[in-house]
Amino acid sequence: MASEENINALITRLNEGFGDSTLIKAxxxxxxxxxxDLNNxxxxxxxxxxxxxxxxVYRYATKDITTNYSASDASAEIEKLLAGSFxxxxxxxxxxxxxxxxNRKGNSRLLKKAPSSTELPVYRHDKIKRRLISAENNIxxxxxxxxxxxxxxxxxxxxxxxxxxRYAELVDDVLKTAALPDNFTIADMGSGKGYLTFALYDHLSRNFGKPFSMTGVELRPQLVDFCNSVAEKAGFGKLRFITGSIETALLPSIDVLIALHACDTATDEAIFRGISSDARVIMVAPCCHKQIRKQLNPPGTLREITRYGIFAERQAENPHRYPSRHDTGSLGLQNRSG
Ligand SMILES: C[S@@+](CC[C@H](N)C(=O)[O-])C[C@H]1O[C@@H](n2cnc3c(N)ncnc32)[C@H](O)[C@@H]1O
Structure with missing residues (x-):
């Protein structure tokens, strides 16, 4: 068969493979x-x-050059390369x-063989990250x-x-295995500006498959008003924010209690509130530890480790691990249903 026909047949197979995602490589x-100088x-x-x-990827003797093509441009490029270079x-x-x-005389063959790999290709450039929260259209x-x-x-x-x-992933893992009733309630204690509260509500309402409602509890009324207006704009009907303290805020029931980066001893208060409310899940990530910091008084040369504020803060957080305040890896998780 003439080279041109075989090249066209090869390109057709490549395009079919590209179209139905069975193409691995060429x-x-x-x-x-x-x-x-161009080797492959x-x-x-x-x-x-x-x-x-x-x-x-054009492999030259001393360098690689990478170019991306649409399917039609790729076909034209392969045709050109087989006619002139390979x-x-x-x-x-x-x-x-x-x-x-x-061969150089213009003879050609196109052979078909059993696949050397049947593993379906993953079409990736940079690693595509699985994101639970999408940036797109998220009011x-x-x-x-x-x-x-x-x-x-x-x-x-x-x-x-x-x-x-990352936070949505962590909470998702915990809640999946928790024995939660229908219409369960989540209290987010010290919700602040609500970044994490909104993200969790967004994820759970789209993916969790069980009805729930969520309340952010926050001392500062300006933040509460702001968050309520954002919840309304986003159409988050089962999310509300109330002004109040972790200890005394009026909440009918708490199935899941969350307190992230609540200041000083607020995390202890949140744990107490969670236990006394018989919450099924308590998730906390402490913050600042001012009360403990004041009591740190290491002897002798160890004094150096608390000499600077940032060191003292880390020592107060955890003597074995020094995460940043916003590292959700520092979440202390307690699943009371497990
Ligand atoms: C560092 S912010 C964290 C906000 C949010 N949870 C986050 O992780 O992004 C702590 C918030 O907790 C609030 N807070 C501190 N103690 C509180 C208490 N006892 N009751 C309610 N809110 C409290 C503060 O006003 C502040 O907005």
Whole structure:
């Protein structure tokens, strides 16, 4: 068969594989000119900014050059490379392998073989992160200043966005295994500006599959008013914020008690409130520990470890581990149903 027909057949197979996600990779080899600096071209499907494209890595003697093509541009490029630079091409899909072999006289063959791998390809460029909280169309994230009007995470808010996502994952893991009643209640003690409260409500209301309501309890009334207005804009009908203290806020029942970075001894008060309310889950991540800090008085040379404020704070947090205040890895979890 003429080379052109075989090249077209090869490109058709590659496009089919790209279209139905069975394409694994392709390689162009056996260069036409031995003095050419370009030794191979490696092709694989990748996803970049949500769009599937074909990535070509041009392997030169001393460097790689990477270019991404749409399917139609990739077809034209392969045609050009097989006409001018390479004699052979190998195409790997999860349903079959194909080898295109040609010589300088213009003869060619296209061979079909059993697939060397049936593992379905994962179309990735950079590792695509599974995010429970999406930046897209999330009104509360915009109101809280985490994303722009165009739903892009704002410069400087990337850590906050990562933190709320990690937090949703952590709580999700705990709540999945907790024996929670229908219409369970969550109290978020010391909810502050509500970043984590909104994120958890958002995630659970979309994915948890059990009805619930949530209350943020906060000492500062301005924050409570702000959060209630954001909840209304976001259409979060079962989320409300009340002004009050962890110890005395009026709550009918508490199935899940959360207190994240509540100041000084507020975490102790939250634990007490959770136990006395017979909460099924208590999740706390303490903060600042002023009361303990004042009592730290290490002897002799150990005094150095509390000499600076930041060191003293870390010592007060946990003598074995020194997480940052916003590291949700510092969450102390207690699942009372387990
Ligand atoms: C550091 S902020 C944390 C906010 C939020 N939980 C977070 O992790 O992003 C602590 C919040 O707890 C509130 N707070 C401190 N003690 C409290 C108490 N006893 N009762 C209610 N709120 C309290 C403070 O006003 C502050 O807004």
């Amino acid at each position: 390689t162009l080899s056996n260069k036409r000119r031995k003095d050419s 071209v490696f092709i694989r499907p990748v996803v970049i900014r949500g769009e599937a494209v074909l990535q070509f 004699l052979n091409a190998d195409l790997y899909t999860s349903t079959a392998d194909y080898s295109y072999l040609s 509360y994230l915009r109101e809280l200043g985490v994303v722009t009007e165009n739903w892009k995470v704002k410069a400087g808010m990337e850590d906050k966005f990562r933190q709320i996502n």
